[in-house]
Structures are given as structure tokens and as C-alpha cells.
Amino acid sequence: MNMRNNTPETVSIVTLGCSKNTVDSEVLARQIQANNLAFTNDPSDADTVIINTCGFICEAKEESVRTILEAGELKKQGTIKKLLVMGCLTERYRQELEATIPEVDAFFGTTDLDEILATLGINFKRELLGERSLSTPSHFAYLKISEGCDNPCSFCAIPLMRGQHRSRPLEEIIREAEFLARSGVREIIIIAQDTTYYGLDLYGERRLARLLQAVADIDGIEWVRLLYAYPSQFPENVLHLMREHPNIVPYLDIPLQHISDQVLKSMRRGISAKRTRDLVRQIRDEVPGIILRTTFIVGYPSENDEAFQELIDFVQESRFERLGVFTYSQEEGTSAAVLGDPVPAEIKAERREEIMNLQQDISRQFNESLIGSKLPVLIDRKEDGVFIGRTPYDAPEVDNEVYLTVEKNKELSVGALVEARISDATEYDLRGYVL
Numbered sequence: 001m002n003m004r005n006n007t008p009e010t011v012s013i014v015t016l017g018c019s020k021n022t023v024d025s026e027v028l029a030r031q032i033q034a035n036n037l038a039f040t041n042d043p044s045d046a047d048t049v050i051i052n053t054c055g056f057i058c059e060a061k062e063e064s065v066r067t068i069l070e071a072g073e074l075k076k077q078g079t080i081k082k083l084l085v086m087g088c089l090t091e092r093y094r095q096e097l098e099a100t101i102p103e104v105d106a107f108f109g110t111t112d113l114d115e116i117l118a119t120l121g122i123n124f125k126r127e128l129l130g131e132r133s134l135s136t137p138s139h140f141a142y143l144k145i146s147e148g149c150d151n152p153c154s155f156c157a158i159p160l161m162r163g164q165h166r167s168r169p170l171e172e173i174i175r176e177a178e179f180l181a182r183s184g185v186r187e188i189i190i191i192a193q194d195t196t197y198y199g200l201d202l203y204g205e206r207r208l209a210r211l212l213q214a215v216a217d218i219d220g221i222e223w224v225r226l227l228y229a230y231p232s233q234f235p236e237n238v239l240h241l242m243r244e245h246p247n248i249v250p251y252l253d254i255p256l257q258h259i260s261d262q263v264l265k266s267m268r269r270g271i272s273a274k275r276t277r278d279l280v281r282q283i284r285d286e287v288p289g290i291i292l293r294t295t296f297i298v299g300y301p302s303e304n305d306e307a308f309q310e311l312i313d314f315v316q317e318s319r320f321e322r323l324g325v326f327t328y329s330q331e332e333g334t335s336a337a338v339l340g341d342p343v344p345a346e347i348k349a350e351r352r353e354e355i356m357n358l359q360q361d362i363s364r365q366f367n368e369s370l371i372g373s374k375l376p377v378l379i380d381r382k383e384d385g386v387f388i389g390r391t392p393y394d395a396p397e398v399d400n401e402v403y404l405t406v407e408k409n410k411e412l413s414v415g416a417l418v419e420a421r422i423s424d425a426t427e428y429d430l431r432g433y434v435l
Helices: 019-034 058-076 088-100 113-119 158-162 170-182 208-216 237-244 261-267 273-286 305-318 335-339 345-369
Strands: 010-015 048-053 082-087 140-144 187-191 223-226 248-253 291-298 322-327 374-383 386-390 401-405 417-425 429-434
Touching: 010 019, 019 048, 019 113, 019 140, 019 187, 048 058, 048 088, 058 082, 058 088, 082 088, 082 113, 088 158, 140 170, 170 208, 187 208, 208 223, 208 237, 237 248, 237 273, 261 273, 261 335, 273 291, 273 305, 291 305, 291 345, 305 345, 322 345, 345 417, 374 401, 401 417
Parallel strands: 010 048, 048 082, 140 187, 187 223, 223 248, 248 291, 291 322, 401 429
Antiparallel strands: 374 386, 374 417, 386 401, 417 429
């Protein structure tokens, strides 16, 4: 017997994809809970399951479809009553999904929050603007400062799913950041499709530095971290602020995608190899000790052996502390789609592995240079008696972690900011002890 029939409707949200989707799901969850619907993190315990999908590249789309089909089986079995699907995948492929997955009760795009709530029989509470129900550990949170993207990158389908760039008003962002601080958040991670574009559409100028300053000045916020910074037209006043403000960590995520001029031109990145090198040098000169994270795409249609070797040489010379690699995914509707997908999948995989093997050595050498140093560590969790956290050099979910030992009978709390001595290092993790 399903005992939930005698209780208020229970809703669960399954979030796939990037941190921008995480924020969208948290806003939706806050509205659901404020309307007195029960909420659970376990879909099998829910009457209604909402899947927030990703449609970025082939692997992400496959994961989204697989998750929808699995939830559809739960509905067939009577475990759940209603299945709703939202997000980027449905923004791109709603008609195809509606035609092929009839188990889904309704599909919604990336901006259909009001419609989702109406389907649940509840109303959008505008007095809750800026409030979210965090799905991350309570001491850190993502802060989305804009939606959409105006950059013309040939390989990217994000504008097809998220539309043009739309900055949020500064006062609205600060109100949300203050709410997060009152909720116990100590680290705020600034995100958008392109954080450097912030303010240009709304104020006629890039105001990322002003926004960072305002967030970093909020009582209770210890760390402010900047992700997704587009390299073309990078606002250089951000570097001065990062160097001078103690609450803005010396860390920058700046996806470069490639270094070959021929590839960058075809990718429509709006930047040359020389300008890219100059920008990396400028960032390191103006913010001594900064940690740079970047991502590259290998196997792009115009990437021949010479262009790939240029990328290898650039990774070797630049020695990025944090680095990720994607293999090219041909996406319909993008300007690069007409170029085909001429690089074989096995070559793409080999190129990715070659860069990651090189990066493994770079990462190990950097981590070993930290042995003996004293670093602040934000405690994220405790596992098997070991406290695990991150330094200012590391963003959650994608970067290194620090495994800490403490004195016997001494306890740390999750969310605590402690001083630690680094005693050992591997390619992607550190070990240390609390001082």
C-alpha cells in the first residue's frame, strides 16, 4: 500500500549538468517548500519527480535521456505518480522528447518556472526572490549573476538553450548573497555562462569587479571565487581587486578551449594565440600566486596534428594548476556543425589522454611544492573519521581536496575554516594536519 496517498504531495528534483542547473533547481525547491508541499531528495519516495536536464554535449544528453527513461519506468511501476522534465535538453528537443517518451506528463524549458509551479498546483511567491533551498553543503553556494550568452563560439549550443545574455540587477544579486550569508554560507562561487560580460547589457559597461567587491564585503562571506571567465575582452580591473581584496581568493577559471590560431578562428573565440599568451602572463604578473583553471577541446574539426602539438606545447609552457579536457561534440544548430566531425573518436580520446597525462605531472609537481606550507582549509565533509576540505586554490567538485588529520578527541565541524600544514601530496590531492 502507498501510504503517501494520505499525505500532502511529495516532490523530488533530480539535477543533471552544471552548477547553473543546480541554482535553478534550488530556486524551484524553495518555491515548492514555501508552498507547503513535502520535498525529498529520494525520487523513489516522491509522488512527483522533476528532472532538470542538461543538453550541452552528446554524453550529457545521453545521461539526461537515460535518467528520464529510468524515471519513466518508476512511473509505469506506480512508484511515482507524475513525471516532469525541464531544462536545457527540453529547450532544444521538446518536440522529439514529447513524441518518444509518453511517460512524461509535461516538458518545460529553461525559463518556465511559473509554468512548472502551476502544474504542481501552486503559485510563484515573488517575495522569495533571491531565496533558495541549498542542495550543496550549507557552507558554500553558487551565485548565478546572469543568464544566456552572446558569445558566438562555433561549437557551443548554450545560446540555443539559454538565449542571449541577460545580466541580473546588481541589487538583486546582492540581496541573494546576503540571504546566503545569513543562511551560513561562507564561500560564494560566482557563475554564469560568461561572468566577464556581466553588466554590459544592463549598465552599458562591464561591472564584474564592482559586483565582486560588493559580494566580498558582505559580513560572513570568507571566500569569493570566480568561474567561467571568458578570455576575450577580459575586464582587467578584476585582477587588481583579486590582488587587493582578502576575501576574493586568488583563483580564476578561464576556459581557453585552444591555442592554435587556425582553431581559435574557426571556433570564433574572438582571441588570438598571442593575445591568449599575453593574457595568461598578465594575470600571473598582476596576481602573484594565482591558481588558473582552464579547459580545452580536442578533436575540433580543424585541429590537425600540428594544431594539437601546439596545444600540447602550450599546456607544457603555461603549467596551469588545474585543467580539464573535453573531446569535441558535434552539435546540430551550431555554426561548426557544417564542418562535420572528421577527427575519429579514437584520435580524440588519445589526444585527451595525452594532455591529461601531461597535466597529471604538472599537477603533481605543483602539489608537491605545497608540502610544508600552511594553508587555510574549508572543511567540506567527514568520511571514516577523516576530515576532507579544500584550500582557496580549489573549487568544489572539480579540483583537489585536502585530507586532514586532527589531534585525538578533537572534532571539527563541517563548514569550519581552519589552518593546516600540508604534509604530503599526490597528483590531485593533499594531506595535512590541523594546526
